[in-house]
Each structure stands twice: as structure tokens, then as C-alpha cells.
Amino acid sequence: MLLSQTAHYALRAVYYLLTADDDKWHLTKDVAEITKIPAPYLARIMSTLAKRGILRSRTGMGGGFNISKDGLKQNLYDVVSQFDNLESIPDCMFGFTNCIGENHHELHKKWQDLKGSLINILKSTTLGDLKEKYHQFNWEAVQVE
Numbered sequence: 408m409l410l411s412q413t414a415h416y417a418l419r420a421v422y423y424l425l426t427a428d429d430d431k432w433h434l435t436k437d438v439a440e441i442t443k444i445p446a447p448y449l450a451r452i453m454s455t456l457a458k459r460g461i462l463r464s465r466t467g468m469g470g471g472f473n474i475s476k477d478g479l480k481q482n483l484y485d486v487v488s489q490f491d492n493l494e495s496i497p498d499c500m501f502g503f504t505n506c507i508g509e510n511h512h513e514l515h516k517k518w519q520d521l522k523g524s525l526i527n528i529l530k531s532t533t534l535g536d537l538k539e540k541y542h543q544f545n546w547e548a549v550q551v552e
Contacts, residue, residue, distance in 0.1 A: 409525055413490040416444045417452050421461070421486055424474050425538040432471035443551045455489050461534070479535035487529055496522050 423442050427433060435453055439446035453472050457464040461478040499506035500518040
């Protein structure tokens with residue numbers, strides 16, 4: 408797996424907020440139930456994203472989380488990088504430290520391409536892009552492992 412479970416959860420929660428009602432503040436417990444993410448775990452994730460300006464948070468009656476206007480300008484890499492250092496994905500899928508130059512296996516180039524593609528997709532897709540293009544999603548049909 409290239410992304411940690413935390414990064415997957417962060418992406419899932421952000422995607423939910425992008426597909427939900429714009430004007431509404433969403434409670435962590437409700438987001439957790441719909442996205443099938445453990446609520447205590449999700450609370451820490453959403454708090455981190457709020458501290459970084461990707462989400463807005465509000466306490467008290469009518470509080471919760473939603474996507475900030477500045478958050479819509481952020482890309483998926485900005486979300487993931489709060490939890491994972493994508494630049495530290497190993498250069499070799501087998502973990503060889505001497506997999507360079509002439510001394511590399513047959514899958515080395517494909518692995519490098521995959522790693523580069525993942526980072527490129529995350530950097531080139533803003534939250535605003537997702538909201539605009541993929542705003543309709545059936546959360547009731549979601550199944551997770």
C-alpha cells in the first residue's frame with residue numbers, strides 16, 4: 408500500500424465533505440458513521456486538517472467541520488502530506504538500497520513511473536476540482552474493508 412490508512416481516511420473524509428451540503432457544518436460522529444471511519448481516529452484527522460486550513464472547524468451548537476474556501480484551492484497532495492511523506496516512498500519496490508543505474512531489476516522503471524504518477528495525480532487535483540467534477544456520490548453504497 409502506497410498510502411497509510413490515516414491518509415486514506417483523510418481523503419475519504421475530505422471527499423465526503425466535498426460531496427455534502429456546502430452550507431452545513433458536519434459533526435465528526437456523523438462523518439464517521441457515513442464514511443465508515445472510527446470516530447476517535449477521524450476526530451484527530453479532521454483536527455489536523457483544520458489546523459492546516461484545509462477544513463474549517465466550529466465548536467458549540469451548530470458546530471462541526473466543513474471545507475474552507477482556501478481549502479478548495481489545496482490539492483490532494485496537501486491533504487495526504489499532512490499524514491504521509493510521499494517523497495519517502497522507497498525508490499525500489501523490493502527495498503534494495505543498491506537498485507540504481509545498471510544494477511536494477513525489471514520492475515524498477517515501472518515502480519518509478521507508478522510512484523511518479525501517484526504524486527502527479529495528487530498534486531494536479533485540487534479539492535475544488537473534485538467538488539466541481541465529482542460532487543455526486545452515493546455514500547450509502549460504500550463498502551470498505
